[in-house]
Every structure is written in structure tokens, then in C-alpha cells.
Amino acid sequence: MTTTAGTGGRSRNLVLAAMIFAVSMTFIDQTIVSIAVPDIQRELGLSNTGVQWAVNAYLLTLAAFFAYGGRLADTAGHRKVVVIGVLVFASASLLCGLTPKGGVAQAWIVIFRAVQGVGGAMMFPAALGIVVQTFALRERGRALALFFGIAGGLTAIGPILGGYLTEWTWRAIFWVNIPVAVVALVLISLSEPVTEHRPARMxxxxxxxxxxxxxxxxxxxxxxxxxxxxxxxxxxxxxxxxxxxxxxxxxxxxxxxxLMQVRIFRIRAFRTENAVLGIAMLTFIPVFFFISEYAQISLGKTASEAGEYLLCFFVGFVIASQIGGRMLDRDGAKRPVVLGCALSAVGFALWAARVTDLDFSDQVWTVVLAGAGMGMMLTPASTDAVNRASRLSYGEATGITQTVRNYAASLGLAVLGTISVTVFRSRLRQSLIDRGVPAPRAADQARHLAQANSTAQSGGSAIPSFVRGDFAEATRTVLSCMAGVMALAAVVAFLGLQPGLQPEPAEAEGERPEPTTR
CATH class of the missing domain: 4.10.860 (DNA Excision Repair, Uvrb; Chain A)
Structure with missing residues (x-):
């Protein structure tokens, strides 16, 4: 396959910058909304299920339509699909911010969060496909480390910016995507990325x-x-x-x-790396939702302070992502993927051990360690999976990996959410019994308290101390589950991945129609 890998470094870097700005919106929206959840639920009067769907609808449509986005990019043109995806995402963001109050609010915000997911599912595989085609195999680890690392850095700004914007109005957390989209479209126009696509039926x-x-x-x-x-x-x-x-x-x-070349899973490395990514994503997106709630309910932080708490995770993530990318180019994927999963497991375990102390300063280094492990693992696993599938279309292969990742993230949020609520209510019930409330009434009051404190004013002092402690216990259970999940990912990577560099892939001639370069 002919790519633009031979073009000048300045041109390639401009392409990389354009794609980073495009996908940064999808990264930002995976974290920024979790900061504003209490405010959104309170102002719009959403039910607990409704607010969970306001978060999960985005992840669901990402998972459901990533394969479509990847296939569409390979058949209609990567640049065209990136531009369409940016426009869809930005328009849906605008409409999410314009959610009216009243009976229509819940349906409105869930629908347009889902449309955001469709836009993200279109732009991400196409953008990643452009980056992969622009850089040669031995340069992709470093390039995609920058891609994921800088996008992660921009995401790190999201929770902090989201915290401050939420103190003004939660609606601004969606509107912030508009200027990012404008910058992305300008950079795409200036860089004019050239890739190949193969027209085919959908x-x-x-x-x-x-x-x-x-x-x-x-x-x-x-x-x-x-x-x-x-x-x-x-x-x-x-x-x-x-x-x-x-x-x-x-x-x-x-x-x-x-839509998806499922036979690609016969490739051992591709199968293993998707298994590792799927397992790890059970924790990666859900952690932002749960820790944002923990910071505001148990630690009494404001929304902006909760954003700073999440920033610690991304400090480790961004730094280790660069290390992981260089390890991939030098030694192959196995070492950084196994080490990253193990580090993250240790970080989550140590974090869980300290979370009930309600002392943020004592938790910082464990949060950084958990993020570092995730960053070290994510870039090599994602990059090497697409590289292994290079005999197929890059957009399609990216769509497959992203489908696995986001489906797992949706499952993780649902399952860990159930665990969190169950433990929280159980702890509240026991705390109420200990305070003299009869057992039959304690269960009802625990259910009421759990719901009331999910919509509590961030940073407020009205939350009883025993409620803060009980929510911290629920968070400890969730983080312990996350540690176990990442340990499992480390075992799968260790047993399934082969050491050493991947050889340059030979293109299979005649398997598909002649590509069109645009």
C-alpha cells in the first residue's frame, strides 16, 4: 500500500496535529461530562437511570458504530469521513448544551449524546487511519504515542475546564467542543492529508x-x-x-x-491485543465517572477540584504513553503492554487501600501510578493491533479495536455502577441501623440517601460524614475490582503476546479492488 509516509516531517506533523484536534473532542467528552453529572441531574431533574444513560448513550453509540465508521472511512475516504464526523459531533454538542428543562429534557440529552457518539465513531477510525498511513511502521509507535498522549493531555484539561465551566453553567461543557472543532477543520484544510480508500457497498x-x-x-x-x-x-x-x-x-x-472482517481475529497478536484492550477498558472510562463522584461526595471537593483530582491520573498517563510508544518501536509490544497492565493493577490496588482515609494528598501518587500503567499499555496495544492487521484496511481494523474498547467500557460502567450502588446502599443501611434506625426502615432510608447524595451539591457540607465514609467504601470496592481486572489483562498479555519487533508486513495482492488515493 502506498502511503504518505515519505512526505516531509513538517507536513506529517501538521497532519498529526489536525487528527489530534479532531479526536480530542471524543476524549474530552469521555471525562468532562462526569464532572458535571450532579449539576446536570439536579437542574434537569433526571432520574438516576436517565443520568446514567446521559453518560452511557455516548459510549454505547461509539461501540455500536465504530465498525461502521472504520468501514465508511475505507470506502468513502478518510479525510471526508473525519470532516463529516467533526461536523456531526460539534452539532450534537451544541444541541446537548441547549437541552431544555421540563419533561423533554431526559430524552433530549440522551438522544443527542447518542448522536455525539455516532460522530465520534465516524471521526476516530478515520483519523487514526490517516495517522497510520502517514507514518512508516517503525515510526508509528512514537507518532501514536504523541497522538494518544497529547489527546490524553487535552483530555486532562477537560475535567479541570469542565469543573470551572460547570460552576458557571454545565451547558458550557458541551459548547467547548465548538472551538475545538473549528481548529480541527482549519488544520485538516491546511494539512490536506492524503490516504487511500477502496469503494465498496456498506x-x-x-x-x-x-x-x-x-x-x-x-x-x-x-x-x-x-x-x-x-x-x-x-x-x-x-x-x-x-x-x-x-x-x-x-x-x-x-x-x-x-462490515467487519471477523476472520482477522485468527491473527494471534490481533486477538490477544483486543482481548487486553477489552479487559482494560472495563476500567479506563468508568474510573473517571466513579472518581469524580467520590471526589465530590466523599472528599467534599467542588467540580473544579474534582477535575484536578482526575488530572493526576492523566499526568501519569501522558508521560508513560510516550515511554510505551518508544518501547514499542524499539522492542515490540509485549514488554510495555504487560508492564503497563501490571503497574496499573498495582496502582489501583494501592489507591483502593487509601481511598477510605479521605486524604487526597495521600492518594496522589497511587492515582499517578494507575494512570501511568494505563498509558504505557494503551498506545502499544492499540498501535500494534492495527499494525498486525495491515493487510486489511487501517480504518476497518481501527474500527474493530475501537468497537471492542468502547463496548467493554460500556459494560464496565454498567457492571461497576451496579456494584457501587449495591455496596453503597448496603453500607448506608448498616450505618443507619448502627444509629438506631429499625432494620425495615433502614433499607428504605438507605435507598433514599443514596439517590439524594448522587445529586448533592458538589463541594457542599450538607452530606453527613457517615455517608461520605460509606461512599468511600463503595469506591474502594470498585477500585479493588479495577485492580483485579488489570491484573487479568497483564496475565492475558503475558501469555498471548510474543516478544520482539513485528516484521514489516507484506501486502496481500489481489485481495481487494485497487485503492483510490485522495
Missing amino acids: DYRGLALIAAGVTLSVFGFQQAEIWGWRNPGIGLTIAAGVLLLAAFVLVELRTGEP
């Missing part, structure tokens, strides 16, 4: 199956908190989603021009 049958399968399965896990695990609807919903995903795989294997 597999809408596959798209319908994967979108429905992802939505139903994650919906079942999320509703378990509301309906209860004994409700037969939970099992039926999850089972229906899994069956649709299984049907998707079978259909794709029999489709001439599939």
Missing part, C-alpha cells in the same frame, strides 16, 4: 445486528440496578444482545463485503 445488515446486540446486552447490565438481578427481564435482555452479536459474527463470515 453492510447495513451487519450494522443493524451489531448495534442492536451492543445496545441490548449493555442495557441489560445497566438496568440490573433498577430491576434487580432476579428480574427475568435482565437475563432475557442480556441473552438477546449476546445472541444478536453471535448472529452478527455468523453473518459477517458469510458476507462478501462485510
